[in-house]
Amino acid sequence: MGGFTAPLVCGRIPVERMVLVAAMPPTPGExxxxxxxxxxHGAAPAERERLDGGPPDEDALFYHDVPPEPAAEALSRERAQSGGPFGRPWPLVRRPETPASFPLCRDDRFPPAAWLRGLVRERLGTEPEERDGGHVPLLSRPPELAERVMRLSGG
Structure with missing residues (x-):
């Protein structure tokens, strides 16, 4: 949901760059x-199944490259997402002027990186910066993610 939230923040406080990690970039009113x-996105699971040899469970989608201990802790803290936000249109009439970067994780299965590349180009007007890793680099590659975000944000 960060792809829907971060642009709202950029419209309210001064931000030099928005860095979206494993995000769903929206269009105005969506x-x-x-x-x-x-x-x-309906075609994306077919690509994922082709790569994985069948439909994976959610643990395999999100945590396939996360070490066992942090994956288990993350799973123990998961809560159901409220359905409320899913029915509300994104309130912006256009994307913020803030430049955006998208560090794309090549091994992401949700959504698959091969599919997400084009969506990032189309919706954000930027070329994703690709690196190895799955959907949750905060848990699978924290030092590398911190370095990327700092570099992409100009820090």
Missing amino acids: APGEWWENTG
Whole structure:
């Protein structure tokens, strides 16, 4: 949901750059619940199944490259997402002027990186910066993620 939230923040406080990690970039007026159909995400699971040899469970989607202990702790803290935000249109009429960077994780399975590349180009107007790693680099590669975010943000 950070792809829907970060641009709102950029419109309210001075920000030099927005760095979106494993995000769902929206278009103006799009509700998060519409994102899946509007982006053609329905074809993405087929690509993921082709790569993985079958439909993976959610643990395999999100935590396949996270060490066992942090993955278990993350799973123990998961809570169901409220359905409320999914029905509300994104309130911005245009994307913020803030430049955006998108560190794309090549091994992401949700959504698959091969599919996400084009969406980032189309919706953010930027070329994703690719690195190894899955959907949760905060847990699988924290030092590398911190270095990337700092570099992309100009820090």
